[in-house]
Amino acid sequence: MYHGGEHRWNLRTTLGEWIFGYDQLPAEVHKYIPNFEYFLHDLTQYKEEDRKMNAMLKIIQLMFRDVFTHDHDAMITSILQGLHYLHELEDQQTASTFFETWMRYLLYAANTLTETDIHDIIDHVEKTFPEGSDIVMTLAERLEQKGKEEGKKEGATNALVKTSVRLIEKYIAPVPNDIVQQLKQQDISTLETIIENVYEHKTLEEIKQYLK
Structure with a gap:
């Protein structure tokens, strides 16, 4: 394990x-x-020179050991060491495939990475493992796009929550904080349904029936 x-x-x-x-x-x-x-x-107790293992296992150990570090320099050092191990693999197709898996895990799991960190990673990859530069850039672009989409979704949800509260208070009754918090947990489809049907209800209990 x-x-x-x-x-x-x-x-x-x-x-x-x-x-x-x-x-x-x-x-x-x-x-x-x-x-x-x-x-x-405990992988943290080992130094690189103590590991007499194959390249993939060395990278896996680096990956699990350092992915959550808050030390920028330690993260970059770990990546550079991992890229060095990739060169030990004779099959470069295998190296590229393994590199993509590693970078995917790193970029999605290491939530402490800043935009500057990601650009530094791309820069180091281009210099030391050019075969993987397109891969890491593509993953970084996907991550950026995902962040934008999540931001848009969050903004849309907040707008629908405000509209729901305003309509409920206008046509039914003041909305207590506990219901407001519940509304914030709903998906967009549920909020849209509440907005469309709020005129048909007379009590907050009826509105609660929509809440999951």
């Missing part, structure tokens, strides 16, 4: 610890519940 995240693993490490009363179960029951144990491998 690989645990990737900013927080240390602090959960139980055996299956038996997850089962309430496991130790009190009779022996004839125990044999049907194998007490599996997680093997935890």
Whole structure:
């Protein structure tokens, strides 16, 4: 098991610890519940020169170890080291495919990356692994487009929430804060339905029927 995240693993490490009363179960029951144990491998304690593994596994370890770092220089160093390992792969098609998977994970999982960070990554890739420059630029463009679309969607949702509140207060009653918060959690389709049908209702309870 690989645990990737900013927080240390602090959960139980055996299956038996997850089962309430496991130790009190009779022996004839125990044999049907194998007490599996997680093997935890702390990647942060290793230095690059300590790893006698193939290039892909080295990159995977870098990927999981450093993706959540808040240290810009450490992130760039990790990427440069990973690009060096890619050159160890004899099949460049495999290297490019693996590089795309790595960059996709990095750009989508590392939510601390700024626009400057992404441009720095692109710059380093172009210099050290030109085969992957088109890949990382395409992924960065997709990420940027996704951000724009999410921003537009959020803006549209907020506008519909305000319209819903205004119409409900005009035709039914003042809208308490708890309902306003619920409206903010609705999808665009639900909000549009409320706006279209608000004139047909007389109480807030009837409006609540639309809320998911």
